[in-house]
Amino acid sequence: MQQAKENMTKKELLDYARKLETSYNHTRQENEYLKFRISELQRLIYGSKRERFTSNDVIGQKKLPFEDLPKPTEEPKKKEKVEYYREKPKKKHPGRADFPGHLPVEEVWIEPDQSTDGLKHIGYETKKELDYQPGKMYVRKFIRPKYADPEKETVLIGDLPFRPIEKGIAGPGLLAQLFVDKYVDHLPIYRQRQRFKRENINLPSSTVNSLTKKTSNLLEPLYERHRNKILNEGYLQVDETPIKVLDKNKKGKTHQGYYWVYFSPMRRAVFFDYRYGRSREGPKQLLKNFTGYLQTDGYRAYDWFGRRQDITLLGCWAHARRKFEKALDYDRKRAGYVMEEIQKLYAVEREARQLGLDPEGRKQLRLDKALPVINQLGQQMAEMYQDVLPRSPLGNALNYIIPRWDSLLAYLNDGMLEIDNNLVENSIRPNALGRKNYLFAGSHSGAQRAAMFYSFFGTCKQHEVNPWKWLKRVLELIPDYPANQLDDLLPQNLNVNSK
Numbered sequence: 001m002q003q004a005k006e007n008m009t010k011k012e013l014l015d016y017a018r019k020l021e022t023s024y025n026h027t028r029q030e031n032e033y034l035k036f037r038i039s040e041l042q043r044l045i046y047g048s049k050r051e052r053f054t055s056n057d058v059i060g061q062k063k064l065p066f067e068d069l070p071k072p073t074e075e076p077k078k079k080e081k082v083e084y085y086r087e088k089p090k091k092k093h094p095g096r097a098d099f100p101g102h103l104p105v106e107e108v109w110i111e112p113d114q115s116t117d118g119l120k121h122i123g124y125e126t127k128k129e130l131d132y133q134p135g136k137m138y139v140r141k142f143i144r145p146k147y148a149d150p151e152k153e154t155v156l157i158g159d160l161p162f163r164p165i166e167k168g169i170a171g172p173g174l175l176a177q178l179f180v181d182k183y184v185d186h187l188p189i190y191r192q193r194q195r196f197k198r199e200n201i202n203l204p205s206s207t208v209n210s211l212t213k214k215t216s217n218l219l220e221p222l223y224e225r226h227r228n229k230i231l232n233e234g235y236l237q238v239d240e241t242p243i244k245v246l247d248k249n250k251k252g253k254t255h256q257g258y259y260w261v262y263f264s265p266m267r268r269a270v271f272f273d274y275r276y277g278r279s280r281e282g283p284k285q286l287l288k289n290f291t292g293y294l295q296t297d298g299y300r301a302y303d304w305f306g307r308r309q310d311i312t313l314l315g316c317w318a319h320a321r322r323k324f325e326k327a328l329d330y331d332r333k334r335a336g337y338v339m340e341e342i343q344k345l346y347a348v349e350r351e352a353r354q355l356g357l358d359p360e361g362r363k364q365l366r367l368d369k370a371l372p373v374i375n376q377l378g379q380q381m382a383e384m385y386q387d388v389l390p391r392s393p394l395g396n397a398l399n400y401i402i403p404r405w406d407s408l409l410a411y412l413n414d415g416m417l418e419i420d421n422n423l424v425e426n427s428i429r430p431n432a433l434g435r436k437n438y439l440f441a442g443s444h445s446g447a448q449r450a451a452m453f454y455s456f457f458g459t460c461k462q463h464e465v466n467p468w469k470w471l472k473r474v475l476e477l478i479p480d481y482p483a484n485q486l487d488d489l490l491p492q493n494l495n496v497n498s499k
Contacts, residue, residue, distance in 0.1 A: 026389075029388075029389045029392060030389070032330065032331075032392075033330065033389060033391070033392045033393070036329055036330040036392075036393055039329050098128075099128060099130060135177070137174070137196075137199065137201060140171055142160060142161075144157050144158045144160070145157070145158075162476075162479040162480045163479065164214075164215060164218060164475040164476075164478075164479060165211065165214045165215065165218075168211060168214065169207070170211050172471075172472045172473075172475035172476050173472050175211060175215050175471075175472075175475055176468050176471040176472040176475060177468060178192065178208065178211065178212070179212075179215070179453050179471060180457070180467050180468045180471065182453075183430070183450065183453040183454060183457055184430070184457050184467050186430070186433050189205070189208055189212075190205070192208075193205065193208065212449070213449075215475070216449040216452060218475070218478060218479070219452060219456075219474070219478070220452070221483065221486060222474070222478065222486050222489055222490070223452045223455065223456075225486045225487055225490065226269070226271060226455060226456070226459070226490055227271050227273075227286075227455075229267065229269065229487070229490070230262055230264045230267065230269050230270075230271045231262065231271070231286060231287065231289075231290060233264040233266060233267060233292070234266075234291065234292030234293065235264070235265060235266060235292050235293040235295075235416065235417065236262050236263065236264060236287075236290070236292070236293070236294055236295070237262070237263040237264075237265065237295040237296075237418070237421040237423055237424035238260065238261065238262055238263075238283060238294060238295070238296050238302065238421075238424065239260075239261050239263075239296070239297060239421060239424045239425055239428060240258050240259065240260050240261065240278060240299070241258065241259050241261065241428045241431055242256055242257070242258055242259075243256075243257045243258065243259055243274070243431070243440070243441060243447055243450075244256060244257070244440035244441070245257045245440060245441045245442075245443065245444055245446075245447050246440055246441065246442050246443060247444075248443075254440050255276070255444075256277075257274060257275065257276055257277070257441075257444070257447055258274075258275050258276075258277060258278045258282075259272050259273065259274055259275075259428075259431060259447075259451055259454070260272075260273045260274075260275055260282050260283055260286075261273075261424055261427055261428055262286075262424075263421075263423050263424035263427050265416075265418055265423055266416065267492065268459070268462040268463060268492070269459045269462065269490075269491075269492060270424070270427040270454075270455055270458035270459055270462065271455050272431075272450075272451035272452070272454045272455045272458070273286060273451060274444070274447045274448040274450075274451040276444070278301065279301065280301035280302070280304055283301070283302070283305075284304065287305065287311075290311065291310040291311065292310075292311065292312070293311075293312050293314055293410075293414070293417060294311050294312070294313055294314065295313075295314035295315075295316065295417070295418065295420075295421045295424075296313065296314070296315075296316065296421065297316050297319045297421060298315060298316065298319055298320075298400065298404050298407075306407065312410055312413070313407045313410070314407055314410045314411055314417060314421075315404045315407035315408035315409075315410065315411075316408075316420045316421045316422075317342060317345060317346075317408060317411075317419050317420050318419075318420035318421070318422055318425075319400075319420070319421075320342070320397075320400065320401045320404070320408060321339060321342045323396060323397035323400045323401065324338045324339050324342075324394075324397045325339065326393055326396075326397070327392075327393035327394045327396070327397050329393075330392060330393040330394055331388075331392075331393070331394045334384055334394060335393075335394055335397065337380070338377065338380075338381065338397075341373055341376070341377045341380075342377075344369075344370075344373045345370050345373060345374070345419065346419065348365060348366060348369045348370045349419050351365065351369075352365050352366075357415070358415070359414065359415030359416040360415055361415065362415035363412070363413075363414060363415035364415075366411075366412050366415070367412060370412065371412060374408075374409060374412075378405065381398055381401065381402065382402075384398060385398050385402065427458045427462075430454060430457070430458065431454055456470075456471070456491060459490070459491040459492060460491045462492075463491055463492050465491050465492075465494075465496060466496060469496040470491055470494060470496050473494060473496050474489050474494065477489060
């Protein structure tokens with residue numbers, strides 16, 4: 001081997017050296033990647049899950065070349081002890097905020113134990129406290145006097161008011177509470193029944209299940225109107241989230257279903273649609289007549305929509321940023337640079353909100369300040385891609401963002417568009433919390449009913465509408481409400497304070 005190297009020409013030696021250097025660099029990067037994988041596993045087990053990234057650099061301020069400056073000669077420092085006294089300023093306590101004015105007040109009068117005969121009353125001293133008693137259940141008894149008409153041989157009696165469930169035992173307030181407890185406060189039905197039992201009220205599970213199904217059937221037409229309103233918007237954000245469902249065909253096992261969630265930023269309304277799987281057939285069916293902007297997280301099932309001429313696919317900068325956040329421990333210098341540049345894009349969004357800009361003003365601000373950042377970032381990432389392992393964390397981040405570059409830039413086209421699809425992700429959170437409490441849906445039809453209430457209550461949250469008041473009012477009105485006016489009952493349209 002040594003004799004062979006001596007007989008090699010200068011060119012062959014250079015080629016051999018390059019091969020060794022390439023092999024060394026590849027081995028070094030593989031070693032760094034394996035170390036990163038170990039640290040990632042340790043982070044998953046023991047570390048924090050948050051994605052916050054804090055840069056030491058001030059956006060818009062150039063770095064000073066401190067490393068190029070000559071180091072000053074250090075002289076021994078003279079120390080001098082200085083003492084002084086100052087009065088600590090007293091902060092004026094703003095006082096305790098008063099209780100809301102709509103709460104009922106129970107007055108408790110406390111007289112002195114001693115006799116007050118002959119004493120002059122000079123005023124009052126009051127003290128307030130906030131107390132609680134369990135929610136009250138009561139019986140509403142309808143009494144209808146009957147009158148006989150001897151001449152006509154008829155009986156006259158008043159008509160019962162329309163009720164959500166004919167011949168049912170539950171009024172609109174109780175029905176509303178059952179659904180709000182489950183889908184807003186994530187309290188499973190069996191726990192609600194336990195709470196009722198503490199008040200000596202027994203509601204059998206069969207009765208509750210029957211009430212649930214009948215109420216859902218009553219609200220189904222309103223759910224259809226809600227869906228049509230959202231899907232007819234020209235700008236939607238879409239995401240999906242799993243839900244486990246008991247399947248009678250899979251004894252002892254659950255089926256992995258999915259909620260496809262559609263959010264309208266302009267209408268501030270959310271729509272949940274349950275599907276058996278995660279294929280694109282679900283959104284393909286629902287969005288067959290959709291035209292406009294569709295914002296997604298980059299899941300491959302949405303690529304088909306991007307090939308339609310009447311749909312513009314928008315990317316999500318939050319998801320792109322997330323990939324580089326995971327690569328920080330692997331290559332903090334380059335991954336950190338990308339995250340700093342993305343922070344500049346979000347700084348532009350904050351500025352637009354603080355200035356209260358309309359869509360046209362926000363678009364112009366983005367073109368002036370965000371577009372140059374994006375162009376520079378694109379050039380730097382193209383250079384990074386030439387010198388990175390494709391399967392490394394940084395390579396995975398670049399492999400995610402580069403093919404989706406056009407869709408990530410598309411938000412610059414219109415000031416009404418968002419930089420990410422965080423709004424739809426926020427709408428999914430109640431479902432994620434619910435999964436931890438009731439674990440799975442009892443059936444596929446139950447999962448679809450849950451999708452309906454997540455849609456209604458998610459929209460209530462967007463418009464700061466009390467979900468219990470809204471549902472109670474809807475249940476009072478919908479049994480006899482004109483079908484062509486159901487839009488009036490949607491959370492964004494119904495005034496729950498009208499009664």
